[in-house]
Amino acid sequence: MARSDPINIMVVGECGDGKSTLIDALRDKALSERPLTGKNPAGVTKNIVMYPCPDLGSCPFNILDTPGVGDHEVTPVALISMIEEFLTKGMVPGGIRGLVVTTPIPDGRIRLGAQIVQAIVDKGFVASAGNNKYGNIVLCGTKKDKADEEDIQNFLHGTDGDDSVKSLFFKQSPHETGPCALVSKDDYSPLLEAIRQLPASSIAFQKPDSKVMAEALAAKLGMQPEELESQMNVMRQLVEEQSKQVRDMMLQMREDQMQHREVMKEKDQQMQQLMQKMQEDQRRADEARAARDQQQEVMRQQQDQQRRAEAAQAARVQEQLMQAMQDEARQSREQMEAMQRGREEAEERHREFALQMQRQHQDQLNAMRNSSRSSCVVS
Incomplete structure (x- = not known):
């Protein structure tokens, strides 16, 4: 299997700005029980x-979650040193593809976490020829669900002639703009799309x-510059001393991920085979059901034809019977009429005979x- 470099995204923000909620929504819950960690060198x-x-x-x-700026257990100097070390080539397999800076939309300002990122980008990022070093940075406005239209307008475009949060953050970028995504606790798709659009390098x-x-x-x-410089030198030294351990852990994490991908690929193949078998079984069942339905339809048609034939035969028999009954009735009627005529003729002959006898x-x-009269006259 060809091992393509992963998309590694580092997320930086302040405590309470929605960073943890964002990461919890994007991470794979099934794979995040053993997160790879680089322990803070200060202990x-x-x-x-x-x-x-x-x-x-x-x-x-992959997402790399950094401690929140403002966390009392992690100083800004320690956080900066850790971020610098993780951005160093070779620390994370495949390198860091992008850096996401979270800031709440309703706040309407550039917070300390974003200012730290600005300094790291301005002083440490190297832009290749023709490229914008801010092209790998995504300004992520969080808590959109708690912002009103004016907050969003101020974040993206500014209000009353003032600069927007976006333009202030990308002040050193060409045209004072760069990748930006507004997210809510229920929708992180704009951020994922912005990550997809990041440069491939x-x-x-x-x-x-x-x-x-x-x-x-x-x-x-x-802080005073001298004090901050001294703390940074000490912290950088401590981080560098632990960098090999962190790098080894990162490599182990990469190996674990690749093994998991192989296992998941095998499971996906098994699932696809199972789905294909289920589909084939379903197809055969559908064909059998269709054949059965067709056979039942043929039988139904045959039964209908038989019923129609039987009904037609019964109708013909009934018609013949009715015709026979009608013929019989007609014959009976004709016989009755003949008998009536015979009786009438006999009665007529009897009357004529009686009249004849009476006349005689x-x-x-x-x-x-x-x-008698003649005899009397003669006498």
Whole structure:
């Protein structure tokens, strides 16, 4: 397997500005039980912690969480020294691709954490030919869900003619602008998109002279340049003494990540095979169901045809029966009519016969009367 360099992003911010919430939302919970830490050389328990995150595309993605600026257990000098060491080439496998600076949108100002980053970028970042050394820096406005429209306007564009927070932060950048993302506790997609758009090359950093850094930060930290320079020299020495241990731990973290990716790749392949088998089983089940449905449809059609044929046959039989009954009724009616005509004819003949007999009888009576009268006359 080709080992592509991971996207390593360092996050810097002050305590309470939403940095921890941001990191907790982006990290891979399944892989962050054993974070890689570089212990603070002064012996305090605060660390720089590397959190594996879900891949960006097909590229491994890690976030390096720094102690919050203002944490009473980590001095700004210690934090600066740790950041410098982690930015040094070879400390983190693949280098640091980008640096995210968090600052709350409702605050409407550049906080100390952002000012420290400005000094580190201005004095230590090396821009390759034609490139902007602020191109690897993302200003991340947090707590957008708690900001109103005026806060957002002030952060991005400024209000009442004043400079915006964004332009103040990128003051030394060309055109006073640079990568910027506004996020809320429920939506970090703008930051992920800004990270995707970062240059492919890692940050080029050369540790500046401690005197230069002291002069740049003394006023911001409320210290004398000489005192700050002295503390930085001591802290840098302590950090360098532990750098090999931290580098080895980083390499081990990289190996663990690669092994995990191999395991996850194998599991993904197994899952894909299982899904393919399930899909094939489903396809076969669908085909069997379709064949069964088709067979049932054919049987239903055959049954319908049979029922229609039986119904037609029954209708024909009923029609024939009705016709036979009608014929029988007609014949009976004709017979009744014939009998009625015969009876009427017989009655007519009987009447005629009776009339004839009556006439004959009358004729006989008349003849007898006439005969009697004749006899009487003769006598």
